[in-house]
Amino acid sequence: MGSCWSAKVKDNVTPPHSSGSNNENIIPARIPLNLRSEGEILQSSKLKRFAYSDLKIATANFRPDSLLGEGGFGCVFKGWINEHTLAPTKPGTGLVIAVKRLNREGFQGHHEWLTEINYLGQLEHPNLVRLVGYCSEEEHRLLVYEFMPNRSLENHLFKCSSRFRPLPWKLRMKIALEAAKGLEFLHSQKVVVIFRDFKSSNILLDSDFSVKLSDFGLAKDGPIGEKSYVSTRVLGTHGYAAPEYMATGHLTTRSDVYSFGVVLLEIMSGRRALDQKQPSEEQDLVHWATPYMRNKRRLFRIMDSQIQGQYPSSGAQRVAKLALQCLCVDPRFRPTMSEVVAELEQLQRYHATATSTTTRAKHELVESYNSSRANPEAVAAAAFHRPCVASVHG
Ligand SMILES: Nc1ncnc2c1ncn2[C@@H]1O[C@H](COP(=O)(O)OP(=O)(O)OP(=O)(O)O)[C@@H](O)[C@H]1O
Numbered sequence: 001m002g003s004c005w006s007a008k009v010k011d012n013v014t015p016p017h018s019s020g021s022n023n024e025n026i027i028p029a030r031i032p033l034n035l036r037s038e039g040e041i042l043q044s045s046k047l048k049r050f051a052y053s054d055l056k057i058a059t060a061n062f063r064p065d066s067l068l069g070e071g072g073f074g075c076v077f078k079g080w081i082n083e084h085t086l087a088p089t090k091p092g093t094g095l096v097i098a099v100k101r102l103n104r105e106g107f108q109g110h111h112e113w114l115t116e117i118n119y120l121g122q123l124e125h126p127n128l129v130r131l132v133g134y135c136s137e138e139e140h141r142l143l144v145y146e147f148m149p150n151r152s153l154e155n156h157l158f159k160c161s162s163r164f165r166p167l168p169w170k171l172r173m174k175i176a177l178e179a180a181k182g183l184e185f186l187h188s189q190k191v192v193v194i195f196r197d198f199k200s201s202n203i204l205l206d207s208d209f210s211v212k213l214s215d216f217g218l219a220k221d222g223p224i225g226e227k228s229y230v231s232t233r234v235l236g237t238h239g240y241a242a243p244e245y246m247a248t249g250h251l252t253t254r255s256d257v258y259s260f261g262v263v264l265l266e267i268m269s270g271r272r273a274l275d276q277k278q279p280s281e282e283q284d285l286v287h288w289a290t291p292y293m294r295n296k297r298r299l300f301r302i303m304d305s306q307i308q309g310q311y312p313s314s315g316a317q318r319v320a321k322l323a324l325q326c327l328c329v330d331p332r333f334r335p336t337m338s339e340v341v342a343e344l345e346q347l348q349r350y351h352a353t354a355t356s357t358t359t360r361a362k363h364e365l366v367e368s369y370n371s372s373r374a375n376p377e378a379v380a381a382a383a384f385h386r387p388c389v390a391s392v393h394g
């Protein structure tokens with residue numbers, strides 16, 4: 001949930017197209033998500049209202065050793081509740097949850113907390129994180145999510161350790177596809193929500209590496225009627241926000257597509273969108289990588305060295321082409337998320353025919369990755385790498 005900066009808004013922009021979608025997981029009717037009072041939002045029947053004392057028990061009093069991490073909203077703690085009654089239980093029993101506690105000194109606040117409840121209280125999709133409930137008691141504001149054992153994509157791409165091994169190419173592509181499906185759902189005609197904070201730390205990973213998008217604190221309803229954009233204050237995270245949105249404050253679904261392009265580039269390169277630890281000309285990933293992405297022969301120069309060359313070069317070229325389209329300066333020329341999903345699905349089918357990937361093979365992929373964390377040497381030897389490299393062409 002990152003609102004790291006804001007900027008002045010001007011009033012001149014070329015109206016980009018609105019996105020279309022034929023997603024099957026659409027909600028039955030267009031709900032005016034932002035037109036509800038706080039009371040109506042909090043009464044969402046899907047969500048449990050937790051007492052602060054219960055969340056204290058569930059997280060062992062927000063003990064430092066249950067701390068999962070910290071973002072702009074505040075700290076996130078691991079906890080346990082009974083899966084039926086949702087009452088706090090002993091650590092290690094019942095349903096594992098992640099409890100996000102608003103830091104009152106932070107730069108986010110009540111509005112982001114309520115926006116998250118507003119959207120996640122209504123939207124349901126296999127690639128969106130499940131919000132179990134919330135707490136609003138005196139000055140306390142908390143959010144309770146299902147726990148994602150594999151944390152975020154950010155952890156796996158940039159914080160490699162014995163816990164987070166480098167992700168193999170096929171798993172990266174599976175994650176890209178599912179994240180794209182999450183955005184496609186949000187952009188679908190019956191929902192039209194602009195996520196506005198799409199980045200690798202907001203792509204959470206379940207035990208089988210299924211993607212769950214999280215952090216809807218900055219999300220916005222898409223334009224309604226004749227309008228092709230929403231005028232807003234510029235909020236988001238440096239390195240991921242679309243240039244026209246930063247310049248004008250005019251937000252469209254294509255702003256999310258740009259951010260998706262940045263994440264796709266992070267997935268390919270294993271580098272952060274902005275990284276001050278890199279030499280100055282390499283700190284801005286999009287700026288640095290674009291010339292390499294345009295040149296098939298030089299593409300390998302930006303590929304994550306941790307994959308050790310274990311990717312199909314034709315596949316990488318197609319992904320680079322897709323990323324370039326998403327990163328197009330003129331939003332009108334960016335693809336819709338449905339088009340992105342279609343291309344990534346086609347790529348996956350291509351690999352599947354080339355390597356006879358079946359559901360069993362997909363399980364093996366995750367299994368193999370998981371066991372490689374116990375035995376790092378297995379990464380290089382993992383069987384799923386080799387046919388992929390050898391058999392994909394074109
Ligand atoms: N449901 C969850 N299950 C497991 N870990 C989670 C969950 N939600 C968040 N985390 C972890 O908590 C940490 C903080 O997440 P948070 O979403 O608050 O911030 P962020 O996305 O990293 O940064 P920012 O606030 O700038 O967007 C991250 O490391 C993330 O992986």
Ligand SMILES: [Mg+2]
Nearest residue numbers: 001201202215
């Ligand atoms: Mg987050």
